[in-house]
Amino acid sequence: MEGVVCETEVEIKNADGLHMRPAMQFVDVANQFDCDVTVSSGEINVDGKSIMQMSMLAATCGTKLKIKAEGADAQKTIDALRELVEEKMFDEPPPKQEGKKRKLKNKNAQCKT
Amino acid sequence: MEIKKGIAVSPGISIAKSLIIDSEDYRIPRRSIKPSQRMIEVQRARNAFRAAADELTRLEADQKIEQQKIKDIFAVHLRFLRDRSLRKKITDLIHSESVTAEYAVSVTLREIASNFTRVKDAYISERAADIYDIERRLLRQLLGSKREDVEHLTEEVTIVARELSPTQTAGFNKKFVKGLATDAGGRTSHTAIVARSLGIPAVVALEDLTEIIRGGDIVIIDGNRGIVIVNPDEGTIRQYEEYSREFLEFEHRLDTIREKPAVTRDGTKITLWGNIEFPDEAEIVLQRGGEGIGLYRTEFLYLNRPSEPTEAEHYEAYAETVDVFKHRPVIIRTVDLGADKYTQSRRFAPEPNPFLGLRSIRFCLQNLMMFKTQLRAILRASVLGDIRIMFPLITNIQELMQAKMILRDVMEDLDEESINYNKDIEIGIMVETPSAALMASTLARDVNFFSIGTNDLTQYTLAVDRGNELVSTLYSSVDPAVLRLIRTVIQDAYKAQIDLSVCGEMASEPEYVMLLLGMGVRTISLAPPMIPEVKQIIRSVTMTDCNNLARKILGMNSERQIASFLRNATRKILPEAF
Numbered sequence: 001m002e003g004v005v006c007e008t009e010v011e012i013k014n015a016d017g018l019h020m021r022p023a024m025q026f027v028d029v030a031n032q033f034d035c036d037v038t039v040s041s042g043e044i045n046v047d048g049k050s051i052m053q054m055s056m057l058a059a060t061c062g063t064k065l066k067i068k069a070e071g072a073d074a075q076k077t078i079d080a081l082r083e084l085v086e087e088k089m090f091d092e093p094p095p096k097q098e099g100k101k102r103k104l105k106n107k108n109a110q111c112k113t
Numbered sequence: 114m115e116i117k118k119g120i121a122v123s124p125g126i127s128i129a130k131s132l133i134i135d136s137e138d139y140r141i142p143r144r145s146i147k148p149s150q151r152m153i154e155v156q157r158a159r160n161a162f163r164a165a166a167d168e169l170t171r172l173e174a175d176q177k178i179e180q181q182k183i184k185d186i187f188a189v190h191l192r193f194l195r196d197r198s199l200r201k202k203i204t205d206l207i208h209s210e211s212v213t214a215e216y217a218v219s220v221t222l223r224e225i226a227s228n229f230t231r232v233k234d235a236y237i238s239e240r241a242a243d244i245y246d247i248e249r250r251l252l253r254q255l256l257g258s259k260r261e262d263v264e265h266l267t268e269e270v271t272i273v274a275r276e277l278s279p280t281q282t283a284g285f286n287k288k289f290v291k292g293l294a295t296d297a298g299g300r301t302s303h304t305a306i307v308a309r310s311l312g313i314p315a316v317v318a319l320e321d322l323t324e325i326i327r328g329g330d331i332v333i334i335d336g337n338r339g340i341v342i343v344n345p346d347e348g349t350i351r352q353y354e355e356y357s358r359e360f361l362e363f364e365h366r367l368d369t370i371r372e373k374p375a376v377t378r379d380g381t382k383i384t385l386w387g388n389i390e391f392p393d394e395a396e397i398v399l400q401r402g403g404e405g406i407g408l409y410r411t412e413f414l415y416l417n418r419p420s421e422p423t424e425a426e427h428y429e430a431y432a433e434t435v436d437v438f439k440h441r442p443v444i445i446r447t448v449d450l451g452a453d454k455y456t457q458s459r460r461f462a463p464e465p466n467p468f469l470g471l472r473s474i475r476f477c478l479q480n481l482m483m484f485k486t487q488l489r490a491i492l493r494a495s496v497l498g499d500i501r502i503m504f505p506l507i508t509n510i511q512e513l514m515q516a517k518m519i520l521r522d523v524m525e526d527l528d529e530e531s532i533n534y535n536k537d538i539e540i541g542i543m544v545e546t547p548s549a550a551l552m553a554s555t556l557a558r559d560v561n562f563f564s565i566g567t568n569d570l571t572q573y574t575l576a577v578d579r580g581n582e583l584v585s586t587l588y589s590s591v592d593p594a595v596l597r598l599i600r601t602v603i604q605d606a607y608k609a610q611i612d613l614s615v616c617g618e619m620a621s622e623p624e625y626v627m628l629l630l631g632m633g634v635r636t637i638s639l640a641p642p643m644i645p646e647v648k649q650i651i652r653s654v655t656m657t658d659c660n661n662l663a664r665k666i667l668g669m670n671s672e673r674q675i676a677s678f679l680r681n682a683t684r685k686i687l688p689e690a691f
Contacts, residue, residue: 052193058234
């Protein structure tokens, strides 16, 4: 089953974005699998198993990430990562409904709800 | 071959391989290494990652840390340390650019951190702090292992650093450390003091030496002329070997006057004492002809160790020293921590203005348990010889009264326990602040002696940080303002008929000796290696000459005029030393 490639797009939904702890959860999940994981945000492609590279994506809430897995367990990897990002939201809360929340200074980081 | 000019702070010549010590407190300079060294540096980086990860694993598992947030931080840092692509980036840099592990670690992590600071989201940009934390953790490992190397040297080296702290120098093995050279510092910086007490050549204020030199390069330290030569050619090495021989002969000639008294040509006896930091230096003072210890710094007991010293440890250090001198005076200065020297409990909480902060006697008066432990040990040792107590950095009469009261408390405790001590132990103070100098006539009524600490007195009078190379040229103990204060202290000591000595670095400068004698000083305490040279000067002059010189100088208003006048006057008497 070598050479299986799976791709998906996920959106960061938790309010604080992909900061250090979520990045850690992401690489921890990715490292449970044998396949290679590449994550892209716009032009940037990084290794989904490296916390250094993942944290450098600096993905804020609302950012869309492309995840590509290559290897025998690619589909399982993709499923697990999507669950972590979109359903569990890294065990963190989504942004509050009311307009002025937290210290979000970046307009681009505004979340669609 | 590259020649650098700095400030000569300790005489002598050394020719040896360099060993560079970086510090996590400063930016790590870019320094290239020989290609053959690359695998060693890669291995060092790997070891540092492993040790740092082990350290974090221990922290993460620590039961005492309950907050989940802190545990999360450790967990994140651990992931970074185990990140293969991060490690690869660093080892690739060592290979491709031939740089030290320290530089590769520092530059790589700082680049990552700067990526974070560019992100507009505050929550993410603040994560740069995590990266700096990881950088420091790795550097601590790398530099810590280097420090251990320094303590276990097997070949002769010259230590090169940006600046050396007391903690670093405490581990120096005298057998192998042949010379010191630092980018920062001045005549009275810690590096200078350590070099003089070890009797090895040192040059400071070399600005960018740590960036020019590579570990293992041959380096010549000329501690007489303030010159450092990196990778000297054959001819230069031969020339310096010859020069070194001549200098040793000169030193040897000085040694022959060891047994002769320090008396001026017209018969005035001068007492020469030694300043020491460690008990084993007492022997050096004796060898060099010193007649006692005028300043026994006791900070070494506190530095480079995980916990504060016990009373027994204090006692042993004092007993060992006094045993060398039998019934000649040993003046123990109570602990002078703070500012550039920190205790175990405080070194992580730096003050914004440490030299004006909680240091020295102030620190002791707020940490009575620690202070009393030391006083008890000094008192107990006082039956073994002529031990005297000196309180540092006194600025007013209340501090002196308080310190004396605590001493009396300790004496009462000893009385109750029927422990012997010298009930008439002499008590004195360091006069090293302008306020103490101005109030000398008052303070003199409550002490047996004054010792003028010219380093701090100069720095506080002139408002110049002696360790800051940007202003170190303003630092001069013969500034007319400083000289006027010194004269006041000498006169007040005479009027009150108490003993007076000078123990600052000024007393170790051959060119200042005549001036001090002319101003009325009869007891000088100085760095042990300088004792023969200063004695030679004393034996070559008359008090009449000294008095005339002092009178002329006290009439001068500019430091530059005074300094050049003194240099000329001394050069006539002892040309070899200049």
